[in-house]
Amino acid sequence: MDREGALQTVKEHLTDHRYQHTIGVMETAIVLAERYGADVKKAELAAIFHDYAKFRPKDEMKQIILDQGMEQQLLVFNSELWHAPVGAFLVEKEVGLNDEEILDAIRYHTSGRVGMSLLDKVIYLADYIEPGRRFPGVDEVREFAKANLNQALVQAIKNSIQFLMKKNQPVYPDTIYTYNDLVKLRE
Ligand code: DGI
Ligand code: FE
Ligand code: FE
Structure with a gap:
């Protein structure tokens, strides 16, 4: 699937604001993939589709989580998180996209996971x-992202967890496991 086809497909599922966000994620993902040696084409497609389900009704998402035996x-x-x-x-x-690496990047884009792929x-x-x-704190993460992918990632996850805690919101366990896993990588 080429970029234009993918963007056209996803546009119908998103608000204008979320579509602009998606374009930003796509452009940033391409730069990061080039910088750190990830597959640029896969990064482009994963970015384009990462928020594909963002506006699905909660009931529909809940049913899929139940039917598909998800966590x-x-x-x-x-x-x-859904x-x-x-x-x-x-x-x-x-969409018929069946590349497991791309699907995993979409699947784990909110919580991360232990053993995240590049x-x-x-x-x-x-x-x-x-x-x-x-x-x-996003500018600090942008700076880290220029030279150290894991350092940037740890800081991003740390900020997210702190943000949730400040609002007295629960933190999904996988988010904490991801943080622990990445902090270990930095030791
Ligand atoms: O979809 P985006 O807005 O682009 O970004 P995202 O997929 O990272 O989703 C962010 C939302 O998910 C935000 O409202 C906070 C929430 N979230 C992320 N991690 C956790 C979480 N909520 C809970 N309860 N626990 C988490 O670990
Ligand atoms: Fe998202
Ligand atoms: Fe997003």
Whole structure:
């Protein structure tokens, strides 16, 4: 699938704002893939489709999580987490994209996972630092991303966990496991 076809497909599923975010993630993911030696074409496609399921009704996402035997724990945490695994499923089913590396990068783009692949990392980080993002601390992560992928990633996940804790929100266990796994890599 080429870039134009992919963008056209995803555009119908997103708001204008989310589509602009997607373009930012795509451009950032390509730069990161080139910098760190990931597959640039796969990074482009994973970025384009990473938020494919963002606007699916909650009921539909919940049903997919149940029917497909996905991690049931997802259902007791923030529904914002659901669009990642549900997106991987729907991108395969509806778009026909069946590259497991791309699907994994979509599946784990919100929580990360233990043993993230290079492509998973590129997409997670691109989602966090694309030019439209205005998180506190994002500029520091952008700086780290110029030279050290794992350092940038740890900082991004740390910021996200701190952000959730400040709002007294629960943190999905996989997010913590991802943090621990990446901190270990840096020792
Ligand atoms: O889809 P995006 O907005 O581009 O970014 P994302 O896929 O990283 O989703 C961010 C949302 O998910 C944000 O509202 C916070 C939420 N989130 C991320 N990690 C966790 C989480 N919510 C909970 N409860 N626990 C997490 O670990
Ligand atoms: Fe997302
Ligand atoms: Fe996103």
